[in-house]
Amino acid sequence: MKSSTLRTFTTVHTWTGLLAGFALFIAFYAGAITMFHDPIDVWALPKAELADAQVMDKAGAMMADIVAKHPAARESIGVTYAAGHPSHEVSAYWMEKDGTWMTQAIDDAGAHDAEDHEHGLADFVYELHYDLGIPEIGIYLMGIVSVIYGLALLTGVLIHLPNLLRELFALRPGHNLKRLWQDAHNVIGILSLPFHIIFAVTGALLCLTLVALMAFNTVIFDGKLMSAFERMTSALPDTAAMTAAAPKSDGTVPMLAPAELGAIARKAAIAAGAANFEPDYMRYVHYGQPGAAAEVRGTSEKTLGEYGMVALDASTGRIINMQLTGARDANHATYSAIFGLHFGTFGSLSLRWLYFVLGLAGAFLFYSGNLLYIETRRKRRQAEQPMKVRAMATATVGVCLGTCFAISVMFIANHLAPYLGAEPTHVVQPVCFITFFAAIAWTFWRRPAKAAVDLLWATAVTSVAVGVLDIALHGERLSRTLAEGRYEVLGVDLVAMAMGAGFGWLAVATRRRAVAGDPCSVWAAKAPRARGSTTAVPEG
Amino acid sequence: MLAKTFAGILLGLPLCMAIVGLGAYLWPGSTESVLIPWLAGFFPLWTVVIAATYMFRTGVRAWAWLAIANVGAFAALFLAKHTLPGI
Numbered sequence: 001m002k003s004s005t006l007r008t009f010t011t012v013h014t015w016t017g018l019l020a021g022f023a024l025f026i027a028f029y030a031g032a033i034t035m036f037h038d039p040i041d042v043w044a045l046p047k048a049e050l051a052d053a054q055v056m057d058k059a060g061a062m063m064a065d066i067v068a069k070h071p072a073a074r075e076s077i078g079v080t081y082a083a084g085h086p087s088h089e090v091s092a093y094w095m096e097k098d099g100t101w102m103t104q105a106i107d108d109a110g111a112h113d114a115e116d117h118e119h120g121l122a123d124f125v126y127e128l129h130y131d132l133g134i135p136e137i138g139i140y141l142m143g144i145v146s147v148i149y150g151l152a153l154l155t156g157v158l159i160h161l162p163n164l165l166r167e168l169f170a171l172r173p174g175h176n177l178k179r180l181w182q183d184a185h186n187v188i189g190i191l192s193l194p195f196h197i198i199f200a201v202t203g204a205l206l207c208l209t210l211v212a213l214m215a216f217n218t219v220i221f222d223g224k225l226m227s228a229f230e231r232m233t234s235a236l237p238d239t240a241a242m243t244a245a246a247p248k249s250d251g252t253v254p255m256l257a258p259a260e261l262g263a264i265a266r267k268a269a270i271a272a273g274a275a276n277f278e279p280d281y282m283r284y285v286h287y288g289q290p291g292a293a294a295e296v297r298g299t300s301e302k303t304l305g306e307y308g309m310v311a312l313d314a315s316t317g318r319i320i321n322m323q324l325t326g327a328r329d330a331n332h333a334t335y336s337a338i339f340g341l342h343f344g345t346f347g348s349l350s351l352r353w354l355y356f357v358l359g360l361a362g363a364f365l366f367y368s369g370n371l372l373y374i375e376t377r378r379k380r381r382q383a384e385q386p387m388k389v390r391a392m393a394t395a396t397v398g399v400c401l402g403t404c405f406a407i408s409v410m411f412i413a414n415h416l417a418p419y420l421g422a423e424p425t426h427v428v429q430p431v432c433f434i435t436f437f438a439a440i441a442w443t444f445w446r447r448p449a450k451a452a453v454d455l456l457w458a459t460a461v462t463s464v465a466v467g468v469l470d471i472a473l474h475g476e477r478l479s480r481t482l483a484e485g486r487y488e489v490l491g492v493d494l495v496a497m498a499m500g501a502g503f504g505w506l507a508v509a510t511r512r513r514a515v516a517g518d519p520c521s522v523w524a525a526k527a528p529r530a531r532g533s534t535t536a537v538p539e540g
Numbered sequence: 541m542l543a544k545t546f547a548g549i550l551l552g553l554p555l556c557m558a559i560v561g562l563g564a565y566l567w568p569g570s571t572e573s574v575l576i577p578w579l580a581g582f583f584p585l586w587t588v589v590i591a592a593t594y595m596f597r598t599g600v601r602a603w604a605w606l607a608i609a610n611v612g613a614f615a616a617l618f619l620a621k622h623t624l625p626g627i
Contacts, residue, residue: 008594011541150587204583212582220561224627228572331576338580
């Protein structure tokens with residue numbers, strides 16, 4: 001490659017990294033934690049563990065009741081299965097005539113807007129992962145970030161390619177800290193490249209599906225894509241055509257309940273060769289009318305795309321169609337694989353741990369990228385650093401470490417809220433944002449070198465406290481889950497404490513650099529003697 | 541640099557959409573049967589086109605060549621739509 005091209009790609013890599021790095025740090029840190037969404041959900045709400053089998057039996061009556069009260073739900077209404085998870089809610093979803101999505105959980109008295117959901121701890125961490133907690137536009141923002149991230153990856157590989165083999169496993173500790181950071185950045189970037197490619201591609205697809213579909217529908221496929229997309233991603237035949245073909249009636253056909261349809265679908269799927277089939281969502285089309293159909297979605301193991309679908313006649317349970325692993329077309333296989341790859345559901349627990357570790361490594365990749373920007377542009381012979389270096393250091397410490405701190409504080413707030421007379425689900429979101437912005441303000445006030453040490457210590461202490469507090473407050477719950485052979489609660493406690501220890505180690509290392517490191521750096525704790533001073537200080 | 545960036549983003553977008561559409565229409569057999577794999581390829585393709593745009597010597601050349609590529613791709617797509625079964 002010509003050196004000018006190499007320089008161009010380096011510039012592109014730097015700028016795409018700067019543009020997308022902060023959002024990606026938050027997405028990867030929150031995403032790594034989200035790998036354990038269900039254990040965290042169980043951990044967060046000790047009183048809300050549901051006896052799911054009995055709950056599911058009530059779903060049939062709930063659906064009939066909803067359809068009677070909301071005629072619009074007749075056309076299409078879905079319901080989630082508890083699927084053996086103590087924390088999964090059984091809720092129905094449908095669209096009213098004005099286009100708003102409504103929901104009603106099994107214990108709710110009435111329907112409410114699906115957008116007004118409460119922010120449980122685990123759900124909110126997941127939300128931070130895909131929209132940074134920004135309503136409405138956050139998800140599109142993350143879609144654009146995913147595209148920029150793809151560009152950063154591609155240019156990163158291109159500029160690293162000439163020296164790839166020579167420098168891949170070079171990790172050179174020593175006086176030159178910048179080279180150590182550079183080596184660490186490169187080796188993590190290259191070794192986890194397949195993982196990052198997966199996220200750049202599937203992240204953009206998941207966030208921008210709707211926008212991309214509408215664009216392709218209009219520009220390329222002359223308005224025929226939307227209905228085709230429904231056929232390509234569902235096991236049901238064209239629902240619009242079904243509406244047209246169905247004879248008009250008052251709705252007198254009795255429907256099989258979700259639990260029964262799930263059981264029939266499961267039996268059929270296993271007979272068709274799926275390793276297993278755990279129904280997690282189903283929907284009725286034309287509820288109660290002649291020709292009504294149901295589509296049961298379930299997860300199977302030992303396949304890349306875990307989601308499979310079985311379409312049935314909703315009143316007789318006759319199988320209409322199946323889209324399952326080994327017996328599905330390219331569209332369903334790709335669609336299912338996109339989810340499987342992004343959410344790391346195609347393997348066992350060890351794969352989730354791998355995704356967790358790679359997620360944290362990804363967060364490190366973006367953090368180290370910012371540090372490299374700072375190290376490349378710092379002045380080597382003066383204590384006072386240029387504005388852009390100081391600004392970058394402030395933003396990096398405030399946003400990245402502020403995110404880690406805010407998430408840990410949120411876990412504490414979740415457990416303390418009931419003792420202060422508040423609902424955990426009302427508290428976690430405001431606590432997270434207040435802590436995050438307070439951390440940024442703190443970084444401005446203390447300057448990044450000292451603020452980094454403060455925030456790392458604070459995160460270390462709160463993370464250890466997350467585990468300790470849970471054991472102290474809910475020790476009885478912990479011993480009960482352990483007696484039942486369930487380790488998720490203990491797991492969350494232990495991982496929180498282990499991460500606390502990790503943050504403590506980072507705090508010690510950062511403090512050492514602030515005190516004993518190069519004074520000509522934004523990371524030196526000692527404030528420069530005079531602002532804007534250009535007094536030469538000997539290097540080293 | 542900025543001119544090339546915008547050329548890659550603004551002209552690369554329709555170009556990649558046309559290429560994906562063309563690929564799907566020209567695919568032997570039913571277009572619908574391979575549509576999602578083709579659509580899934582859109583974002584990676586666009587990323588590669590944006591990166592490749594930086595290889596042009598100047599911003600003007602990038603805009604000119606990408607514009608020509610767009611015209612060609614959409615003309616081919618138009619032909620394919622009117623001669624092949626489609627979705």
